[in-house]
Amino acid sequence: MHAAPALPLTRDIVLIGGGHTHALVLRMWGMNPLPGVRLTVINPTPSAAYSGMLPGHVAGHYTRDELQLDLVKLARHAGARLILGRATGIDRARRLIEVPGRAPIAYDVASIDIGITAEMPQLPGFLDHVAPAKPLDAFADAWDAFAANPPESPKIAVVGGGVAGVELAMACAHRLPQAQVTVYEAAPEALRALGTGARNAMLAHCARLGVTIETDAALIGAEKGRLLLEGDRTAEADFIIGTGATKPADWLPETGLDLTDGFVTVGPTLQSSDPAIFAAGDIAHLSHAPRPKAGVYAVREAKPLFANLRAAASGGAMKTYQPQRDYLKLISTGGKQAVADKWGLPLNGAWLWRWKDHIDRKFMAKVHDLPAMPTPPLPREHAQGIAEVLGSKPMCGGCGAKLGGQALREALSDLPAPARADVLSGPGDDAAVLSCGTQTQVFTTDHVRAFTEDPWLLGRIVALHAMSDAWAMGAAPQAALAQVTLPRQSEELGARTLREMLSAASEAFRDAGCDLVGGHTSMGAELTLGFTVTGLAERPLGQDGATPGEVLILTKPLGTGVILAAEMAKHAPGDVVAGALESMGRSSAEASAILAPIASATTDVTGFGLAGHLLGLCEASGVSAELNLAAIPLLDGAEALAEAGEHSTLLPQNIANCAGRMTAPPGPRTELLHDPQTSGGLLASVPAAQATEVLAKLEAAGYRAAQIGVIAEGPAFLRVR
Template sequence: MHTPYPLTQDVVLVGGGHTHALVLRKWAMSPLLGARLTLIDPNPTAPYSGMLPGHIAGHYDRAALEIDLVRLARFAGARLVLGRAEGLDLAAREIHVSGRPPIRYHRASLDIGVTSRLPDLPGFTDHALAAKPLGAFADRWEAFCTNPPPEPHVLILGGGVAGVELAMACAHRLGATAKVTLIEASDTALAGMNAKTRDTLLGEMAAQGITLRLNARAAEIGADHVRLEGGEALRADITIGATGARPQDWLAQTGLARVDGFVAVDDQLRSLSDDRIYAVGDCAHMGFAPRPKAGVYAVRQAPILYHNLRADLTGRARKRYKPQSDYLKLVSTGRKAAVADKAGMRSSGALLWRLKDRIDRKFMAKFHDLPAMSAPDLPRLRAEGVQAALSGKPLCGGCGAKVGAGLLSDVLAGLPSPARDDVLSRPGDDAAILRHGAGQQVITTDHLRAFVEDPYLMTRIALQHALGDVWAMGADPQAVLSQIILPKATPAVHAGMLAEITAAASEGARAVGAELVGGHTSIGAELSIGFTVTGLAPARAIGLDGARPGDRLVLTRPIGTGVLLAAEMQAAAPGQQVAALWELLAADQSKTARHLAAKAHAMTDVTGFGLAGHLARLCAASGTGAEIRLDAIPIHAGAEALAAAGHRSSLYPANRALVPDWPETTPRHELLFDPQTAGGLLAALPPGDPVPGTVEIGRVTADPGLRLV
């Protein structure tokens, strides 16, 4: 986050539920100076519960009901942490997230929903599917519908509104051959609903051939059956648990006041036991005005939570939340019809489906159609050239923020050759080579402008990026020093950021056999992370100059990083694809690098100059050419489509100029010049067996020049 103002307060939203999604959107319209907003969620998208039955029935595709949390966080200027919260330390004001250091907060809010899993029911975890969390349920259901058995048997546990709605959605999606059974442990389905509405829904279920079993309690779930108490076994090709809301298990260990496991809150949505913690949505218990678990309350809590969080940080008065006593319930019936219930009145039909569809689509449009935020106006009086310099796309992060190769070459051309005999130099080497005993030591440094606001994740990626130069020389990483630029903030905020950065750097260094031994930290306009890395090589470090005609060219990672990151900065890249990219960029390449080091004649890492630029440098140093099979080059998911839509890294023009003779006819051609952050290794290998973790993309030729085949 680039800000001229110091960060002084951390607001952490745990969970991407409906309330928090609306708070993020509203925050984007009016950011609070000095506050850093963080969202923690295990997934890059969050499904909207109101459209889930329609999705199960086949009326909506998955994208229609998903809130893209990656796009929303970027829009709000928020840090996104993709991880699962698993604990809360009230004394230390820290949120524990699986697999990473704790995240500190000044104010925090919980919107983690509920689960419908039955942990005490034998076989449920292994063989059944919980209706909540919604994302995992939707994924498993789609997989089942892709190749269902000829006469699918669906068994649903729970005769409440959710179970009845899901039963009708399943029956509609699977068609007349499906056998859907709904099991309810009590003697009444749809308890709490008025009699007229209940009769209408039960009649609709019967008309669709759905079997309702009352006073039936599941005793065991098997792979293809559900055994009831009493011994009767019912066939079940898929078993779905919709038995009601259960709190997340980890809440019991937080020390927060709870009712039936849910966080007890006051009428300002604050925890009764800690006024720095808020809870909203289904995970909260509103003892001041008890209500059933329903999305309508979560939606209407959003403006109150938004106001109260900001009031806490600015010293203003908070507001009270007053939930409505009743609301319009629209229950879909599988087909494009719905039943309405409010204040004892009941109606049904296709018109109500259209009303429900319009309400749901209007809600989702808030997140699918995020408004463009205009840049602040420039001062009237300004130096010539400022407007033109700012008229292009925003400066990319990662390798896309680097200076072009042409300018670098011009500057470096004037450097003298090393005067020391223990400092070895070869044209274009990825790292400096030092004579070291019987072998050689290599040393390199690299620095990245942050493109994700999560310091822990950005550190992991920056370290992998810096290690690439050492691996490209066939060396084993030895020592790591960090160079960190932190944005302006209070000492407390800086301490939290440095704790996350240091943990990521130390863990990452040790994972590849190296040690973090120190570094340097300064304060600047925005977060930047870099590393100096030394490595030990055998008698001669691998360079660019050893490729031989006939060698195979292999690549270890897809290309397209720059396009995806440039599109994400403009909230145009799908969150699922961005999250997959982040995970890959932070992954360790050391095992594959060691395989390559044992065989490679020449090697480089593919980073800022793009695949074409780095290959051209390798061939120039080796006095060879190369043939590349365009269709063999792996591409990051989504990158080609984004390139076709016109997204490019800000470094693209400089890279394109490196290989002016190559064609540029398709988006796939463009990706050859795309700068890569934490990119793969490109190696020239002798003919032989495939190397695990690599893709063969072409061969080295005796004729100079690069050709596409």
């Protein structure tokens, strides 16, 4: 019996923003995806802070990691592509979402959950001197920096005497007991949303912590170190928190959607005035049942939104959402105590904190403890060797999905030497070197199995990766051809995917002075992308010029292979993955320009890892090398993941490829010498006298470059200390 073919993709659903509602939708989608839908989430950061635990974080009860919803892991769980960018507009006529710095994102159905801000930009000095409590991530960053190194007797001002403002004020006072914390409320009374009993309990906790509340104190501006209040009053403050505003995104009016006070107006199905666009969370105004901006509504909107997004893409029936009239407010009071308020009935005590903590941790467990989808079992009867080839983990993408070095050498060993006089290099070099009259041309090709669901990002990184061989040889890229295999999908989705990939690739090539002039596409089982590149060089660099006494310089940190492998398993933190993608998206053009006039031998560090590529350079040059293990730069999080047992599927072959040709101490850092890199750095052998100058130029150009070892006499061998 043949396996059922993967169903083609025909619809794009795009989630704009990584708010609480969308986070839960991603979790539910992973458990029950709709066949034929490509799901996308757009968010500026790889994680989003959970509002329910923010006061506890400010008070010091939760770490920053405990506060974060990891959108990278959620997207992997849902089979969605995560686009790290900030949406700034929607072209409804063309169904395109604008994200600066990249091609627009096409949608058939979209949902907005971008939250709100507490900014008051109309007030002089607010943007420069006030930390708005929303967006949560930016506020948490600002607070963490202040709380880590506060003045001797800090003065903290909280603008806004609602529940959120007073709760944060008490959290600040608990975290920094030496601080003078004051709440400034424009109205005659603070905490007006609470019943009398809960309000009195909150005021008693403020008195216990020394938090002062000033009413009839409207903010009119801010300066460095002080607030400007109505009535020509001022107040000193070392840190100012803004909670008194709820401001939606500025670009929403330009969409033409119906808005209420700037918020997207939605009905019982959470659809806006455009049936193809939904909205949820703080950014949505429930026209049929207006409610205050509260996380409890965002959480409960997830199930109907999930159902209705599926219905919109499949033609099914919509469900309605009717929010509860009131909800239980559990308000932390600095220490591990809380006040509760519902229907005017107050409760107070440490047991309420434990209840609130349980609720918050239960929510976070939902989005953190993502169930693993079981791997389909092998058929009862199968050919010998299948289990060994499959291994214990899914095949990696990028350079982790290539043939091992030993097998490749054996395959290439039967190729004949070049027969043409104008072909100056043979099999095994980084690129072919061709004689073209008085010039020298390099000719190279590379392609990878997709390692990200984002076609735009894939296009940029693979273009840079393909040019890497040319840059390693000191050549200026000249022209490129694309080779694309698209997964089975509708013509429209295929065109969208191709447009995104090639727009990013074309920009990367153009920045390098290279033209993307065409290529070939086909449909297949999965997305792969490659480019053939030509380049011109006055003095092509090879791997055969290194001499003893020279030093080795690496231009990028290692670790992309282990990070991409861990991301596939939902084990890599989102910020670690974002850092790896950023490194892969860094062009080596400037590094090549700096190294080419000085280096004696160069190579790029890609699929066979630093050790494998360095041994190749040593063999070509007839030398050995010594590495300083501690000096080798690593991507943030890479060593911790390697120590935890994460690794690329190509790692065992890379280690075997170097067996008997190197010595090194055991441990995760040594494993990373074999880690396959995608769009990795350049490795160059340069004269020792010029190493300091070269490193200074590379660092000034923005590279995390390092001197990692030396070239020594002797046959090709690598000693790592």
